[in-house]
Amino acid sequence: MLNEVLAERFRISELLGSGGMGRVWAAEDERMRRGVAVKVVHPQYGMDEAETRARFQREVQLAGRLAHQNIVTVHDWGETSVDGRPTLFLVMELVQGMPLHRRIRESTAEWPLAAAWVAQIAAALHAAHRKGVVHRDIKPANVLLTHEGIVKVLDFGVAKFMGETVGARELTVTGAPLGSPQYMSPEQAEGARDVDHRSDLYSLGCLLYHAVTGRPPFTSNVQWAVLRMQMEDAAIAPAAVVGGLPDALNDLILELLAKRPEDRPPDAEAVCDALSALLADHAVAEPGGNILDAAQLGDRHSVSGRILKRAWEQFQSTEQNREKAERLHADALAESSSLVETARASAHELHERARREAAATMESASARCDALVEAAEQQLAEASAKAEQMVTEADAAAVRDRMTALREANELLKVVERKKAALVREAKELRSEIERITPQTSAEEAQRAEEGYYQVFRQSIDGSIPTPDRFRDNVEAAYGIALPAREAERMTNRFTNRFTAELQEDHIA
Secondary structure, eight states: OTTOEETTTEEEEEEEEEOSSEEEEEEEETTTTEEEEEEEEOGGGOOOOHHHHHHHHHHHHHHHTOOOTTBOOEEEEEEEEETTEEEEEEEEEOOOEEEHHHHHHHOOOOHHHHHHHHHHHHHHHHHHHHTTOOOSOOOGGGEEEETTSOEEEOOTTHHHHHHHHHHHHHHHHHOSOSSOGGGOOHHHHTTOSOOOHHHHHHHHHHHHHHHHHSSOSSOOSSHHHHHHHHHHOOOOOHHHHSTTOOHHHHHHHHHHTOSSGGGSOSOHHHHHHHHHHHHHHHHHHOOSSOHHHHHTOOOTTSHHHHHHHHHHHHHHHHHHHHHHHHHHHHHHHHHHHHHHHHHHHHHHHHHHHHHHHHHHHHHHHHHHHHHHHHHHHHHHHHHHHHHHHHHHHHHHHHHHHHHHHHHHHHHHHHHHHHHHHHHHHHHHHHHHHHHHHHHHHHHHHHHHHHHHHHHHHHHTOSSSOOOHHHHHHHHHHHHSOOOOHHHHHHHHHHHHHHHHHHHHHHHHO
8 A cells, every 4th residue: 555645635655553453554644744644444344334434433533532642633534445345544643652562572661660651541541531432442552652751542432443343243254352352351351342431441450460560460372261361360469470569559450450340440530640649659759860761751741740740849859958958057067166166265254254143143043032932832822722622612512413313313212112012002902803703703614614515415325325435526526625535534424423313303303
């Protein structure tokens, strides 16, 4: 595509790089006379459908509204043909710098430098999330480092478009997940399409982990194994991988890598604030050298750069004040030495004069001291008397309060005793009534029960007196009561005698 002119405007001049989504070219905007970057989507994805073009336009327009110093600006989009096949292209700000994944591959950064990078990425994410734009593919390859120390995040909107447009086709054709498994959030790994800003925070945690330790939190030669780890495994604490990390940074990374979105920081601004505070504390505590140079944050418009610059200025001001204090101390020592010599010269002269004056003053001071002692003793006596009076009054008040409480308790005790006596009398009356009623009721009930059993006995006579077992069966059938065998036998004997006596009485009559 070298020297080709896209949309009669963008002349391709140099290949900058290529990836899974397409190729990125340097180009000249002949209308605006400026350099731009053009990302051309791979033509094999088939971008000729009207719905696909409309979706691409919508996502590019959303990304184009993001204006932030840490976001690569989107200028335009269009359609072109590559090898006779239609495809789409995106025109962006041309950034001179190095991709973050290449920088990390060269060497593991010191934690202040890595924290400064990620603080700027978090600032970019916060600006995008406030506009309702979720990146969905935060990884080192989508971050550029400029020569001035500014971080630039690119491909806002592209990941969502590619996921919705070619995700299913990619999985079907290659059997590989679309995206970067080593930086995917658990919800992305599970296949969720509607992810929110917290998914970007998880990916940011993976990137920060990689930057400070030299490797992502989860690695494997099999992509599906990495996705499973993202969903199920807990990351090894970065402080256990590399030494010297502040506890606050270690805890922040693990919080970003929480499996549940609600357990992560609330938003990207909170992450930016936490990292900026860490860097500011480190800047003030750094014993030598400019921490801004170490963190490569010289740009005063960078969020983290501003904070660190202010912290460094405070540190330098403190150092200047210390040096000034040391100079003043030295000057004071010199002046004090001179004063000491002068004092020694006049000390002898003053000594005699002072001795004479002291003798005269001693007598006056002694008299005055006696007067003061006498006045103090009088004041002490008055204070003592007043204190004794206050104690006496307090004791009297306490005695009165105690007597009042005792009287009230005594009255309450009398009331309780009267109620107790009444309850005792009432209990005795109830007990007497129960004792009076109980025997009569029991005798009457026993008599009724006896007559009932006797009627069952008489009904059981069928030409002969019933046996105890037969009598038991008939009682159970009549009343549902199972008589003990011995009780049934006694009743049968008793009722037999009664029945015989009744027959004799009838016969005599």
